[in-house]
Amino acid sequence: MSDLYREQILDHYQNPRNYGTLDHPDRSFEDSNPLCGDRIRIDLKIADDRIVDIRFSGRGCAISQASASILTELVKGKSLDEVRELGAQDLLDELGVPISPARRKCALLSLKVLKAAAYGLNEWPS
Numbered sequence: 001m002s003d004l005y006r007e008q009i010l011d012h013y014q015n016p017r018n019y020g021t022l023d024h025p026d027r028s029f030e031d032s033n034p035l036c037g038d039r040i041r042i043d044l045k046i047a048d049d050r051i052v053d054i055r056f057s058g059r060g061c062a063i064s065q066a067s068a069s070i071l072t073e074l075v076k077g078k079s080l081d082e083v084r085e086l087g088a089q090d091l092l093d094e095l096g097v098p099i100s101p102a103r104r105k106c107a108l109l110s111l112k113v114l115k116a117a118a119y120g121l122n123e124w125p126s
């Protein structure tokens, strides 16, 4: 793992972007990683089929929390169609660090929750 990406993960873990909750979210979903019980909640404000605001909250390992933080920055302002196209590899690429199979669910928990909040699809992203 390069130092640059290690630093990015640590920075997002220690200073999460878009952390918290929205007062009156249009959509909201919370789920956990069944392997460890760590949870993430995502609140969305949607206007004209676009994510105009997003917050996440929860607790979990550095990878899951950093991944959620990076994901919120990635999708803020994007259309729901663009978010629908977002796959597991897109988020893994943004993380920039090799993710072992054992940590894959950590890295993808936020994407699973986002898709469930946006569309009610409650399955692990592929």
Ligand code: FES
Binding pocket: 033, 036, 037, 038, 060, 061, 063, 064, 105, 106, 107, 109
């Ligand atoms: Fe729980 Fe990573 S160990 S989400």
